[in-house]
Amino acid sequence: MALPPKFAGQAIVSGPIPQTVHTLELYLDYVCPFSAKMWKTLSDNIFPKLSQQYPSKVRFILRQQIQPWHPSSTLVHEAAAAVLKVAPSKFVEFSTKLFEQQKEYFDVNVVNEARNETYGRLAKLASSVGVQESEILKLLHVSDQPGKDGSLNSGNGVTDDVKLMVKANRLTGVHVTPTVLFNGIEEKSISSSFTAEQWNEWLEKNIV
Structure with missing residues (x-):
């Protein structure tokens, strides 16, 4: 769980007390329209300016929150997990691409497609x-033969x-996407409808 900077002394490590930063955990589903809306606002307006406005003060973590009532949710999150394995530096860029093209993986667009076919499309998207x-x-790929x-x-x-x-996600009890945790505690004031201006106001007030 994230450690608020003011509680840095609680960390027991093999060296000096580490500098801790504020942590915003974003529980998002790649096929959730509201998650896509939040991610676009952040990736277009907030993330590019973080290092200048809040150097060494805050970090964002994308928590992949699979929503099983959309069967394709598992498949797209698996694709992101694969990118994390193969090219972790591309994870954020690939996540942006998934959110931009999420409708391609909505129920109607995958219902008549075999699982490995969907994986094929996702692998091609990763190549982009x-x-x-x-x-x-x-x-x-999932084999059609016994292991x-x-x-x-x-x-x-x-x-x-x-x-x-x-x-890990189940331990937090998070259900709705998007959900944001600030230093380990749900921040209910933040919603998918937050504009860039509202994000900036919230960060100015809370990242000190």
């Missing part, structure tokens, strides 16, 4: 931000990573 398409597809141990439900190359993400 400079990630090797074949490497992503290799991680996402070496006879398993018929062995998942793919990012299944274990997704399990860890889901486990």
